[in-house]
Structure formats: C-alpha cells, structure tokens
Amino acid sequence: MNETLEDLVARSALMRGTSDAARAHLRRARLSIRTLDPGECVFRPGDAADAVYFLVGARASGDGLDVDPLVQIELPSGKRTLRFERIVHGEIFGELELLEQGLLPKPVKRSTSAIALTPAAIVPLPLSLLTDLIAEDAVLRARLIRIGSQRLLSALKQEHDKVHSFPDLVLADWLVELSADSGIAEGNRVRFPRKIAQSDIAADLGVSRETISRRLNEWERAGLLRTGARSQQIEIIDYQRISRLASLRAARSRAALERTIADIDAAIAHGDLIRARNIGLDIMRYYPSSPELQHRTALAAARSGDAKGALDLLTRSGLPMSGDLSVLEDAVRRPGAIRFSPWTASSPIPSSMRAMAKTSRSLFAVTIPNGKRSSSRILPHSTRGF
Numbered sequence: 001m002n003e004t005l006e007d008l009v010a011r012s013a014l015m016r017g018t019s020d021a022a023r024a025h026l027r028r029a030r031l032s033i034r035t036l037d038p039g040e041c042v043f044r045p046g047d048a049a050d051a052v053y054f055l056v057g058a059r060a061s062g063d064g065l066d067v068d069p070l071v072q073i074e075l076p077s078g079k080r081t082l083r084f085e086r087i088v089h090g091e092i093f094g095e096l097e098l099l100e101q102g103l104l105p106k107p108v109k110r111s112t113s114a115i116a117l118t119p120a121a122i123v124p125l126p127l128s129l130l131t132d133l134i135a136e137d138a139v140l141r142a143r144l145i146r147i148g149s150q151r152l153l154s155a156l157k158q159e160h161d162k163v164h165s166f167p168d169l170v171l172a173d174w175l176v177e178l179s180a181d182s183g184i185a186e187g188n189r190v191r192f193p194r195k196i197a198q199s200d201i202a203a204d205l206g207v208s209r210e211t212i213s214r215r216l217n218e219w220e221r222a223g224l225l226r227t228g229a230r231s232q233q234i235e236i237i238d239y240q241r242i243s244r245l246a247s248l249r250a251a252r253s254r255a256a257l258e259r260t261i262a263d264i265d266a267a268i269a270h271g272d273l274i275r276a277r278n279i280g281l282d283i284m285r286y287y288p289s290s291p292e293l294q295h296r297t298a299l300a301a302a303r304s305g306d307a308k309g310a311l312d313l314l315t316r317s318g319l320p321m322s323g324d325l326s327v328l329e330d331a332v333r334r335p336g337a338i339r340f341s342p343w344t345a346s347s348p349i350p351s352s353m354r355a356m357a358k359t360s361r362s363l364f365a366v367t368i369p370n371g372k373r374s375s376s377r378i379l380p381h382s383t384r385g386f
Contacts, residue, residue, distance in 0.1 A: 005031040005123055009054055014092055014143065022137035029129050036071075036116035038182075042094070044113040045076060049097035051124040052144075053114070055087050069120030070181065074113045075155070081203060084155035086117075092147065098127070099148040103141065105131040117181045170205055171215060172245035175225075175236060183236070190239050195232035222278065241282055248286055257287050264296045268303070276300035277309070295332050 006027045009015065015023055033056070036042065042053060055069055073085040073093055087093045093114055101108045107127055134141045183190040198216065202209045216227050216234070224242055226235045236242055240263075248256055260283045267276035280297025287293050294313050302310035 005033060008056065009123060009125070012054065012090055014054065015140070018133075018137045018139045022133050022140060025132060025136060026129070031123050031125070034122050034124065036120045036122065038116055038118055040116045042071065042114040042116065042122065043110050045110050047110045048107045049094065049110050050107045050127045052092050052094045052098065052127075052130055054092050054123040054125060055089055056121045056123060070117040071120060071122075072115050072117050073151070074115065075111065076113070082155060083204060085151050087114075092125070095144050095148050096151065098130070099145060103131075103134055103144065167205075167207070167215075169245055169248055171201075171212075172242045174201065174204060176243055176246040179236065179239065185239070188237070188239050190236040192234060196234050197232050241279060244279075245282060248283070257283075257290060257293065260287075261292055261296060264293075264300065268296070268300055273300050273304035277304055277306065292332075299329060299332055 006029055009031065010023045010026045015026065043049075053071075055071055069089055071087040071093060072083055073087065075082040075084060085093070096112055097108050097110055100111075105127060134144070178192065178196075179185070179190045182194065183192055198212045199209045202212045205212070216225070219225050220227055224236070224238050226237055227233070244256070244260060244263075260279060264276045264279050267273070267279060277297055277300040280293055280300060284293060284297060298310045298313035301313060
C-alpha cells in the first residue's frame with residue numbers, strides 16, 4: 001500500500017491545479033499510513049505541529065462494517081472545548097498552527113486537538129515536505145491559507161449560532177450529530193453506549209448546566225427522549241421529531257414545512273392524534289404564518305379532546321368555527337378555499353369559539369380503526385426556548 005500513497009495524495013483535491021513539479025516532488029516522498037480507532041487522539045495541545053494530515057477512505061469497523069471516517073478538531077478554551085470542524089475523507093487537517101506562524105519551516109506547538117470519531121486512516125505529510133511543496137507552488141500555498149481561514153470562520157459562525165439561533169434547533173442539531181457519531185439506532189430510537197454528562201452538553205452549546213437540565217426534562221415530558229439523571233444516560237425515543245428540528249437550523253424552507261404537514265396528515269390518518277398535534281407544536285414557532293400548519297395542528301388537538309388548545313390555535317389563524325369540526329376539516333382538505341381575516345391578541349373572540357372552548361371534550365372525540373375512542377391525554381410539547 002505504501003507504493004500508492006504518494007499517488008493517492010497527488011491526485012487529491014489538495015493538489016488539484018498545482019504544478020507538475022510539485023506533484024512529482026510529492027510522488028518522490030516516502031509517505032506512511034496510520035490507522036486510528038474511535039476516540040484515538042492524533043494530536044493534542046502542546047504537541048509539536050510537525051505535520052499536516054490527509055484523511056483517507058473508510059476502513060472496516062470492529063464489527064466488519066465499512067464506516068465513513070470522521071476526525072473532530074477541537075480548540076480548548078478555559079473550561080470549555082470548542083468542537084468546530086469535522087474532517088471527512090479526502091480532506092487535510094492540522095494546518096492551523098502552521099498558518100499561525102506563517103507557514104515557516106520551524107515547528108510550533110499545537111493549540112488544537114484532533115480526535116478520531118470513527119475508525120479511520122491518515123497519511124502524515126511532514127512539515128519538511130510541505131515546506132518544499134509550498135516553495136514550489138503558489139497554488140498550494142493559497143489553498144492551505146483558504147482552508148485554514150474557512151475553518152476559523154466556521155468556528156466563529158458556530159459560536160454566533162449558539163447565541164443567536166433558536167436554541168431548540170441547536171440542541172436538536174447537537175443530538176443528531178451525536179447520533180451520527182456514536183448512536184445505536186433501533187427504529188425511531190437511538191441509544192448511546194457511553195454516559196453523557198449534562199455539563200458536557202452545556203459546554204458544547206455555551207449555556208448553563210441548569211438550562212440543559214431543564215430542557216432535557218421538558219423534552220422527556222414531550223416524548224422526545226429519556227434521561228437518567230444519575231446514570232447520565234440519554235436515549236432518543238423519537239428521532240424523527242428531533243431530526244426535523246435539526247434540519248430547520250440550516251434553512252426554514254418550504255420543503256421542511258411540506259414534510260411536516262405530510263407527517264401530520266399521516267399521523268391523523270392513523271389515528272395518532274397526540275403525535276400529530278405534538279409534531280405541529282414542535283414546528284409552529286418556526287412557521288408562525290402558515291395557516292396549513294395551524295389548521296392541521298388545531299384539527300389534531302380538537303379531535304384528541306384538547307378543546308382549549310384547538311381554540312388557541314384557531315385564534316391565531318383567524319379561522320372562525322362553531323361547535324363542530326366541519327369548517328376546520330374543510331380548511332385542511334381545501335387550503336385557501338376559506339377566507340378569513342387575521343386577528344390580533346386584542347381582537348374579540350367570537351361567541352361561537354368561546355362556546356367551543358366550554359364544550360365537553362366528548363364533542364371532539366373520534367372513532368379510530370380499532371373502534372375505540374381516541375385518548376384525551378395531552379402530553380406537553382417542546383416549543384419554549386432555553
């Protein structure tokens with residue numbers, strides 16, 4: 001395998017567009033490969049920054065499955081650790097300290113660490129070799145500077161997002177990333193083989209441990225996950241809902257809204273009214289002006305027996321209705337067909353809706369395929385922020 005490592009790196013994106021002389025110089029080098037186990041550290045703060053590393057393709061994990069290689073770059077900062085970059089196949093890492101000292105041939109000390117998240121293999125590119133390549137080719141020098149700059153900007157953006165993004169989305173995104181790194185999927189559930197301290201989550205997200213404890217407790221009551229406070233075990237019991245929240249962090253797009261509406265429709269069709277209502281409430285705050293989402297969530301709430309919740313949702317949408325569900329069901333079947341005028345919080349509530357709020361829960365009970373009446377047990381939902 002050593003005979004082909006030089007060609008592998010020479011054909012990589014790192015060397016694309018560089019001179020023939022630079023690639024020829026690389027092919028004359030004597031490179032080696034190093035395999036990594038999950039959790040193995042490539043370098044840590046204080047180590048000599050004497051190489052840049054090229055991450056090569058997947059290798060078999062302990063159970064014989066091929067896995068995509070991932071290496072996490074971390075920057076310790078006081079009591080916190082900033083995990084700001086994930087390295088994937090074909091990328092390099094370890095360049096930041098070299099850029100800090102101007103790409104000079106003198107080695108410096110590491111200020112970052114690199115840890116394998118999965119089984120992986122790396123090819124070290126020694127500093128002496130890198131210095132010769134940079135001297136021969138300006139394209140490679142500019143590429144290294146650009147890669148390092150993009151990673152630093154990514155770290156700044158991540159910190160900005162932790163402060164300014166919707167905090168529920170940040171926590172959901174963190175859980176999805178943890179699931180990808182070390183989760184064991186079992187249908188719609190994900191369990192983790194190691195303990196997860198609330199203080200570690202808080203450090204990653206830049207909030208207090210008390211805040212994380214409160215949020216995890218609320219998400220547990222909402223049916224999203226299960227926690228063990230003393231054992232520090234976390235189990236995701238509704239990965240689909242958490243993953244939907246995480247997907248909204250990048251872009252609150254129409255496609256995400258349509259997927260949510262389709263999921264609510266499917267849950268209503270199967271008689272899973274509490275789930276349909278909770279899915280709508282999870283996403284409602286991110287699409288406050290969507291009547292389709294409001295009407296479906298209100299319909300699920302009303303059919304499940306939550307008359308007050310349905311009334312609150314209808315008040316927001318401005319859709320008047322009487323004691324039965326025909327108007328609301330028609331709005332769901334034919335979106336846009338019913339005209340309504342927006343209401344404000346100070347607008348008077350029609351008497352028909354006040355009467356609906358006082359109506360017995362049995363008015364909204366429905367019959368589902370097994371012939372039993374739907375449950376009126378209302379679970380809490382996770383729409384409040386940190």
